Amino acid sequence: MSNQDETPENRLRKELPDEVPSAASEAAPEAPEAGSGLTGRQRLAKGLWPPRVTRAQLIVALLLFGLGFGLAVQVASNSDGDDALRGARQEDLVRILDELDDRTQRLEDEKQGLEKQRDELENSSNQAEEARRQTVEKERQLGILAGTVAAQGPGITVTIGDTKGTVEADMLLDAIQELRAAGAEAIQVNGVRVVAGTYLTDSEGSVSVDGNKINAPYRFKVIGKPQDLEPALNIPGGVVQTLEKEQATVTVERSDKIVVDALRAAERPDYARSSSR
Template identity: 90%
Template sequence: MSNHEESAENRLRKELPEEVPAAAESTEAVDSAAEEQSPQLTGRQRLAKGLWPPRVTRAQLIVALLLFGLGFGLAVQVASNSDGDSALRGARQEDLVRILDELDDRTQRLEDEKQGLEKQRDELENSSNQAEEARRQTVEKEKQLGILAGTVAAQGPGITMTIEDTKGTVEADMLLDAIQELRAAGAEAIQVNGVRVVADTYLTDSGNSVSVDGNKINAPVRFKVIGKPQDLEPALNIPGGVVQTFEKEQATVTIERSDKIVVDALRVAKRPDYARSSSQ
């Protein structure tokens, strides 16, 4: 390569960087000229350009569909009501009277049915209450009869009478008199040394002791009696009565009042062999 060609290439390399900015400056000049030539947009135009074309998201589309469905349903309902009202408005007077009569008859039937149901409810409640009261009275009566028959235990106010017979002079008839005196004074339950006294109780002499319903009674003889203490004790202490009779036989009698006497000796209920209820 000659020296002339090398000096020409070097000049080209030095001049090339200076041409590039010149080209860029020309491009900017063209853009600015284009902007000067294009018309300026107003605020309303820029707003319209931002709103259209619309950019709809998926959530907005779903909400729009739901609102459309709701509006359609309301429109159908209003149209249906309007049709019904228009049908009544277009009905004849005779038809309107007939419709009102049917409504009155239906209302009356419903009212009668309501009263009938209320009456049945009251009858059921009364019958239930009566049945419950009858069951309660039956249970209470059974307890009372059980106390008299000696099949259930009993407790209540009463007295305890203890007879000390060291010489064995107390006999069956003396104890029987004491039982009868207590019953006459209002005794409701009597127990003698672990033997329940009932309507068919019997007493017998057994050597120097007494047997109650076949059970030998050893001294001391102890009566546990349920009843009113203010009536029971005086009935035993009357002149010539039970206490004085025992004392004549050199037996010692002690009577104690109590607010709670427990009679827990029981008898086995027996079924009669021949007697039956007359209501059967």
């Protein structure tokens, strides 16, 4: 065939070299991606199983299970109770209501009884405390009268001077009696406590109080109301005038605080006993 018979297309094919295969086509085909052939549901199931559970998640799951179980039991119990009441007869419902009323009344009575016991215990405690307080106060008062405890308070100090030695025991006893009659609550003479059973005697130119010899000047420390004690000694023909006739000197001083601290030993009676039971 002549060159004239060649078409332009054939000439172009002869001039161009044969196609060179590309490197990408010569290379081995890549392996398909793992799982690329799985569906979405299969991939989800593969991610969830086998499960990866931690210890904390397991504990929470158990707690939630227990809570749900308890709620279910409670609901079932309430449902059973409601069903039982719903299906009960009218007579049964009336009986149940009566039992509930009786139980409520018993509980109310028990509550009132407990409250009454509480009030009684509180009153008993208060009464016991008041009794103890009164006992302590009574013991203190009796101790002052018996001379077993010290005392202090307003009163007077009486000093009797006897330079001539003419003051006798009966004169001092008269002074004590006048002071007692005027309301003296505690008396002390030259360091000797004067009590209900006190006695005075003459002893070799001086005076003895309950067997304790004392010498002039005789000093009385008296607790009581000064406005009553001092006038009782100064009445006409009283203690002061009698002593002054015997050439003794008498001075009386009022004070807001007199301390009587001479004590007597507590004595137990030989025969007398308390009659209280």
